[in-house]
Amino acid sequence: MTELIRRSLRDSKAARWGALGIISITMFAGYFLTDVMSPLKPMLETEFGWSSTSYGIFTSAYGWLNVFLLMLIFGGIILDKMGVRFTGLLSSFIMVIGAAIKYWAITNPTLVDHTIWGIHAQVFLASIGFAIFGVGVEIAGITVSKIIVKWFKGYEMALAMGMQMAVARLGTMLAIAAPVPLAMYFSNIHTQVVNGELVEKMGPSISAPIAFALVLLVIGFIAFFIYVGMDKKLDASEAANGEEAEDPFKFSDIGQIVTNKGFWLIAFLCVLFYSSVFPFIKYAADLMVNKYGLDQQTAGIIPSLLPLGTLFLTPLFGGVYDKIGKGATMMIIGAVLIIFVHTIFALPILNTWVVAVILVIILGIALSLVPSAMWPSVPKIIPEKQLGTAFSLIFWIQNWGLMGVPLLIGYVLDKSNPQVAIAKAQGLEVPLYDYTNPMIIFAALGFLAIIVSLLLKREDRIKGYGLELPNIQK
Numbered sequence: 324m325t326e327l328i329r330r331s332l333r334d335s336k337a338a339r340w341g342a343l344g345i346i347s348i349t350m351f352a353g354y355f356l357t358d359v360m361s362p363l364k365p366m367l368e369t370e371f372g373w374s375s376t377s378y379g380i381f382t383s384a385y386g387w388l389n390v391f392l393l394m395l396i397f398g399g400i401i402l403d404k405m406g407v408r409f410t411g412l413l414s415s416f417i418m419v420i421g422a423a424i425k426y427w428a429i430t431n432p433t434l435v436d437h438t439i440w441g442i443h444a445q446v447f448l449a450s451i452g453f454a455i456f457g458v459g460v461e462i463a464g465i466t467v468s469k470i471i472v473k474w475f476k477g478y479e480m481a482l483a484m485g486m487q488m489a490v491a492r493l494g495t496m497l498a499i500a501a502p503v504p505l506a507m508y509f510s511n512i513h514t515q516v517v518n519g520e521l522v523e524k525m526g527p528s529i530s531a532p533i534a535f536a537l538v539l540l541v542i543g544f545i546a547f548f549i550y551v552g553m554d555k556k557l558d559a560s561e562a563a564n565g566e567e568a569e570d571p572f573k574f575s576d577i578g579q580i581v582t583n584k585g586f587w588l589i590a591f592l593c594v595l596f597y598s599s600v601f602p603f604i605k606y607a608a609d610l611m612v613n614k615y616g617l618d619q620q621t622a623g624i625i626p627s628l629l630p631l632g633t634l635f636l637t638p639l640f641g642g643v644y645d646k647i648g649k650g651a652t653m654m655i656i657g658a659v660l661i662i663f664v665h666t667i668f669a670l671p672i673l674n675t676w677v678v679a680v681i682l683v684i685i686l687g688i689a690l691s692l693v694p695s696a697m698w699p700s701v702p703k704i705i706p707e708k709q710l711g712t713a714f715s716l717i718f719w720i721q722n723w724g725l726m727g728v729p730l731l732i733g734y735v736l737d738k739s740n741p742q743v744a745i746a747k748a749q750g751l752e753v754p755l756y757d758y759t760n761p762m763i764i765f766a767a768l769g770f771l772a773i774i775v776s777l778l779l780k781r782e783d784r785i786k787g788y789g790l791e792l793p794n795i796q797k
């Protein structure tokens with residue numbers, strides 16, 4: 324009889340996986356909007372006269388407020404103080420507002436020939452929207468991480484984190500594959516920049532995929548309200564069973580987190596690893612056009628294989644970590660794969676799409692290995708009551724990379740290819756970009772990630788965090 328008595332709602336498999344399903348919808352929408360502009364880079368250049376630097380500025384905006392105004396850190400503190408319900412609703416709402424501003428900037432033709440502080444006005448305002456959205460999606464990310472720990476500790480935590488990331492990657496995949504067909508389908512007559520002049524012309528609708536993303540985000544916001552109901556029931560069930568409430572968060576906790584060497588190694592690995600993958604995704608479709616000779620219409624297909632592979636592999640590797648362990652080793656292997664892939668991309672040989680497909684698939688394996696081991700390792704290093712703040716600090720450090728690297732890549736791309744700007748200014752046929760230098764930067768990040776992952780394994784041996792041990796408690 325006693326086996327039938329449940330201690331808490333989270334002891335019900337259906338309840339915890341149901342909760343995970345609901346919050347995954349919100350993150351799916353967030354990841355879709357995050358990458359929706361990536362395959363549109365060539366169109367932004369031809370329709371609105373953006374340069375690679377403009378695109379780099381826009382892409383880097385994701386981290387502006389998170390990094391410089393410390394919004395992520397405040398988000399983590401709010402999360403630990405106010406809880407997952409309030410923070411989740413707030414962050415989903417911020418995502419909707421940011422996406423709406425970005426949509427407005429992209430649809431507003433009068434912005435096309437203005438500048439703000441020397442930046443193309445459309446780029447500037449779309450960037451503001453993306454920066455606000457970036458605050459929302461990042462805070463939603465740490466909230467969701469804390470929610471998963473809350474429901475899955477002692478259960479299939481890595482698998483759950485892997486499943487949530489897989490659903491989010493589905494958003495990334497859709498964001499790489501769908502925007503160009505959507506923009507072409509909704510082609511209309513609108514203002515474009517042709518040789519520096521504004522003209523009314525038939526062309527693809529760049530705003531259509533963003534409108535689609537906005538609708539998804541509203542659905543994600545509504546979904547979070549449903550989660551709030553489940554979270555209340557979880558708390559009630561735990562209170563009824565006399566489970567102890569967590570110690571409240573104290574500011575001195577921050578001191579404890581930042582004096583933990585394991586925390587820093589995870590944070591550095593996080594920034595190096597993610598800076599060599601997510602900013603790469605922003606340029607991947609363009610790389611396929613310029614290095615592998617694909618046309619704009621099909622260029623998104625190969626990069627979309629990257630998140631596709633992760634859909635299956637992230638939960639799979641998460642399950643391996645739960646049952647067998649070897650988290651630190653998985654991170655090292657992932658970092659080795661990164662340097663391999665980017666080095667081959669950088670070499671001015673093997674310029675055939677088959678090689679690009681193979682490399683993207685290997686990168687997908689890396690993007691499954693490292694996150695499925697890294698994120699479930701954080702609760703092994705940091706106590707649960709400090710997790711919101713710890714995740715937010717890790718995300719904050721990571722956002723420096725997510726902000727700085729795309730900007731650097733856009734800049735390096737323009738500097739290494741001055742012939743492109745000259746041709747555009749003269750109204751000549753635009754030559755191809757040479758991507759060697761940007762890819763060397765990505766490979767260098769992979770190299771640093773290997774060093775940090777080795778240091779992390781060593782630290783685990785010294786401190787006994789248990790990163791090589793399974794997560795499921797027998």
Ligand SMILES: NCCCC[C@H](NC(=O)[C@@H](N)CCCCN)C(=O)O
Nearest residue numbers: 357461464468484488601694698718
């Ligand atoms: N439990 C933690 C999950 C983190 C997942 C991780 N996301 C991030 O690191 C975000 N800060 C950045 C997301 C950028 C979206 N393109 C992930 O692997 O997606």
